[in-house]
Amino acid sequence: MTNLKEFMALEMPKIEEVMLDLVEKIQAPAILKEAMSYSLKAGGKRVRPLFVLAVLDHFGKNHANGYVVGSAVEMIHTYSLIHDDLPSMDNDDYRRGKLTNHKVYGEAYATLAGDALNTLPFGIIARMTDLTAEQKVTLIELLSVAAGAEGMVGGQVLDIDGETRQLTLDELVNVHVNKTGAILRFSIESGAVLAGASDEERAILRDYAYHIGLAFQIKDDILDIEGTTEELGKTAGKDVASDKSTYPALLTLDGAKEKLDIHYKGALTALGKLPSDSTLLEELATYIVKRNK
Template identity: 45%
Template sequence: MQASLNTYLADRQQLINQFMKNYLEKQDIPERLKASILYSINAGGKRLRPILMMASCEAFGGKPEDVLHTAAGLEMVHTYSLIHDDLPAMDDDDLRRGLPTNHREFDEATAILAGDSLLTMSFQLIAEDEQLPAEKRLYLVEQLSKVSGASGMVAGQMLDMESESKSIPIDDLKRIHHLKTGRLLSFAILSGAYVAGASEERLASLEKTADLLGVLFQIQDDILDVDGDEEKIGKPVGSDETNEKSTYPKLLGMDGAVREKTEYVKEAKQSLSEADVDDTMLSALIDHLSNRDH
């Protein structure tokens, strides 16, 4: 299964990378701004969110190409968020994916505009997808705007910033990561199933998996920030401690964080079974996300 999963990941990464590169290079964008955008898009990245969307679509009988525009749009939103998170006014990071952050490679203003461009182009991409009927495109744009905006990812970033240098309850930490990380992951899984025509009942079962995935993803991120390999994760370990952030290992201890993650994996797989898609690549991806080393 591991060899099969690795091949699957590599194939889907190549598909999404080539699509985004071709799309962006054709856009009429000022040269320096385009260079800044492509710098962050081409810096690598696991493409986990678009791959989850494709896997979900396939689990319900669709094809990867059915969600290619939406998957690329989602990855653009994610990349924009990383560019802005790294800014001096936010996390003030110097490295991302083993390379200088966008504002270090270019300048702060250019990095902000590159992020702005990626965010807005994500909706343009979905709107231009002539493979999908207009009502599906409208629904996807509406949902992506919700999960990435002031009641989703941006809200999570705000709460995360406000919690720095404070000791917060574990339920508050879960809420932060549900918004900051989980909402985009949920969008990936639910949108893939929606485009493939999943029934409302199966979507309801899948929604629990989607919510759980965001938390277990963040727990593993927190674990890697403590004992991960700096070369593999592409940025210094210990940045959460330096920024005085509340994390799962800090609040629960390392053993407690691992136990919490294991329980979430178990519950997520149970929900997949209820949606009748447990024997699919989605299940393998849950194990992969919870055990990743970068």
């Protein structure tokens, strides 16, 4: 996977630079900007921006707009983590091996830093200079649906519901299509919008994104069992301890691994329908299912 490794080594610092600069240049109280940046800097795999860029790359387009839209989507993802870690939600003290936002800045500022990171991405897209107004409106509409009640937030509500009762497999799929899948789908589809892809190509990439989203979550569930707290940078074994509805809980660990393979192959099959070489997107799919954190 030399190709992907080089791509990540090259692009991750650029994504972070653009993203932190977008926060740095807003006119806002220093402590708020600090709290926002703290969680944005906290690392993570930057999977979502990498998908935006990989799609642009697939279509042979300049990456510049991808850093901006990738930053926007990483901000949405980061706000959801800040709120998810709050005592009233998952009550996590550590995330990616660092103290969570509210452990450093207190709950009030953490709530507000999350709120600000929810709002800012829409302004960032609206202010982009190298897009038509129509492209911006399309991206904003897709992001609002993916991030809000109809996507990620709705999925989180279903997920909380699943902590108090055993979900069916269909319900579990519905949780993850929304909770994790919607924002990954936006990442992939926004790359297609930026690249001016055809409707057919967009549909193929949505299919790819569907499988990627589920594979991502199934892998997370498996890592919660097979990974270590040290590797993950968050407490391993939490799902089992809390009797949460997960793929391994519903299907056994082997059953979950089979499902993971099905969605991995589904993602590759979708890519096979694209006219041009899709090595990078294939490698990203492989990375998602083979990662150990």
